[in-house]
Amino acid sequence: MTNRILTSSFCLLWICLWGSSIAQAQSIQATIRRVQQRTVKVFGAGGIRRLHAYSTGFVVSRQGHVATIWSHVLDTEELTVVLADGRKVRAKVLGAEPQLDLAVLELLEKDLELPAWDLEAEVTDAGPGTRVLGFSNMFRVATGDEMVSVLHGVVAAKAPLTTRRGAFESSYEGTAFIVDAVTNNPGAGGGVLTTRAGRLLGMIGKELRNAESNTWVNYAVPISELKQPIRQIIAGKYRARQRDPDETNVVARFRPLEFGIVLVPDVLFRTPAFIDAVQRGSAAARAGLQPDDLILFINGDLVQSCRVFKQSLGRIDSGGVLKLTVRRGDKLLPVELPVPDKPDEPDTPDKPEKPATAGDTK
């Protein structure tokens, strides 16, 4: 946590140096000023058990609609928004899309005439290396009527947040901007990521830990994903998406034995998926699989352990082809096995174990 604060303050310092020194000083400052005027601070529920009671939002209509992150902060009647000019206005949640971590607030004051983002004309896209600015109410550093903080960095990647199930505990599963600045801090969610020319890229997401690499990930949800729901929520026409059935209710459709594969005993947290035996006459035998083959990929996804293999197998569609890649000695061999048709009648539910998450505190 201290590290994150430190880093953030370094970045802030950087911005100051840049702002005052480089030739585009005016335009950068104009960009920052312009974005700050469209960014607001949101105050609501929290304040206990280390839950912050604040987040960030950005103005999406002149009449006073604010897009922000869907979080516990909004879970109160006493929701207030501090505008860039320092005015404090009450607000209510107009609508939300939890799968996108998106909520839209309505400010409870008329004729505000706010500077607002034009979600049609001012949104753009960016790839790795594009320089970006992040604006947010992180750590509530901006007190009273002060405007939100600015960080700088580059887009590190534009990639899906979920590389496999359980990698992130995020409700948003689509493609995100991953940035190399530490943008995702307490209270930063709902802030904006822009290019240095002030074009809108994304909404800064939650504090998120990547369970695969055990590191914190700084990401923003592309506005291109959000603008449609935002517009519909404002128009009162939005219907929240249907959630996928909860993972715990997913049934294991197939088991290794149904293909004639006997795995080695799963004794470790990460027992590699070695084949212990192949049943005579089975699909696996016909495909030429052998004992001691190490299963590495299932339908293109890496199999890191017996556990993952069983989980992945449980999710494949009935009918069609199961593509496996195995390592035999020093060679990688692709094999294909026919998947039998199977009606969706579950025999027993398969509860995937949650991967252990590190117990460290922030």
Add this chain to the structure above:
Amino acid sequence: MMAKRVSGGISLWLAIVLVPSVCFGQQPPLNLESLEEQAFKEASAVVAPSVVRIQTVGGLDRVGRVLTGTAATTGVVVSADGYVISSAFNFASRPASVLVTLADGRRFPAKIIANDRARMLTLLKIEAVGLSVPKVAPRDGFRVGQWAIAMGRTYESPLPNLSVGIISALDRIWGRALQTDAKISPANYGGPLVDIRGQVIGVLVPLSQRQAGKTAGVEWYDSGIGFAIPMADILSTLPRLKTGTDLLPGLMGITLKAGNVYASAAIIDRVRFNSPAEKAGLQPGDVITTLDEQPIRRLVQVRNALGNKYAGDTISVVVRRGEKSVEQKIQLIGKLEPYTPTFLGILPARQKRGEAATGVVVRGILPESPAAAAMIRPGDKVVQLDETPVTDSAGLFDAISRKRVGADVTVHLERGGVRETVSAKLAVVPNQVPAVLESQIIAAPEPKPPDLPATGRFNKDLAGHDNNYWGYVPENYNPAHGYGLVVWIHPGSDTMEADMFDLWKPICERRGLILVGPRAKEIAGWNLNEAGFIEALVKEVQQKYNIDDQRIVLHGYSDGCRFAYHLAFKYRSLFRGVAASSEPLKVTPPENRPDLRLQFFLSCGDKDNLYRRVQQTRNRLAGMKFPVTFSTLAGAGHEYPTIPVLDAIGRWIDMLDRI
């Protein structure tokens, strides 16, 4: 030519930073910002074909206290015929299988060829040819302040992930690495750090100036402090790595006299037996003046000069010995012969507080020891060993520790007021605990001092820490005498307080010991970051009570031992012994050191599933020449030791200060 162009770029950058007033307000001829951004992207595109994705299958999920990721990591192609260099961090979990995916999507199983254990790199080989090898930035062109782009291939994206920063410093971690403020994390460990022209500056690794190990430095991820090993250095050691032998940090076999690292001269304190330094004739007292052509004026320069050296490298050393200057060539080695502690066989009388020491009075003689053979007797006072005058037991121990096992020494004694000399042949420290060991009797203080600290059983908080502890001090505590300290590290889920108190109270009284039982914050077990609390607790007890620093021991049972071992290895200068029951050692112990002695008492039931592994622990520690006592609990399973074994531990603690 190349270097010139790089530095040209930097001076332009500096000029812009330093003279804002000139530029401010003028329309620049070029949009520098967008040109730079373009350059970041182009530089990364040039190197991208050489940046590979690495996935691992199987392996541990935890290395030390770091939960290792299963995420994809990164590597850099170093030769067209299939060699890939990566960070050793990516293989810390000892995976069963390693896969490399090239930028073009082709996938290969990889073999781990060798590790560079100084720079924490791992060389992989895949069966592929015609790979794209990146251009390497010349080492003499590096400038602090130049752009540095960190690249990884960890996300499911056709493009590598980037982080942009500058070079923050050169020659960090004893000359092994350069530092960057680009965000370095498991997302790009093993990936390249690239200059703005698309040349590889180095390979990103986690490093720490304080610790060694595959996961050291990871705590700095994304902090703005990251390290890269210069690619030019990697290429120079590549032929050696390709032969399949691990590269180890080079050792000479000397320790230097402690002092101010910024000011004190590098004076050799000890020379390890059979080490390259001894074979080259270096001697204690020699002052190192030049190492590998570099003049040495301060202690810290020795480490800098050696930091970049591997086992097998030959360096030149110039030392000043008296008036002479002696030059030697020394070939460094990777592993020194472990130090074997030497043993005379006496138990020194413990001094009372305030007593002037004029020699070491013998309290007891251990059976079958060199001292017994030399007819040294209780009551004798040792005043000199060979040429070294001895005033106290620390001095005698130091003098003995500088001798070799098997050495003949002359012990000068005062016996009944008469000075005598005897000869003894030093032996190894025995691993047996005698069945009977007289303790030094401590009487209750008479009269009782008014400021006597608490005695008996107590519960306490420690200021500044969330944890608390319990303890027991013998009722007849006498502050004139030094007491041993037993720090009880309870197993997970059970502090065993009532049993421990009942079992240990008589031992504490008989052997002059104080027992403290720190409690883990979470009852489920110890977290390694509670180590600071234990250290603070020991210091607190040392302040309040008269503690003999030669007899501070950690005592653990079952999984509590893991934390006890961790503490013993982390605070070498604090703890002198570990009494571990029913738990094998799972981490690598540090080297045995003559100046900071550490002794072990292991016990385990022979019906315990862990019995064989605890025996292996004994063998491992004994192989490293630590004194290890082993006690088998006949017929016992996984259970806390019985009273006879605890009595033996009591005797063992009572002779930790044997010389």
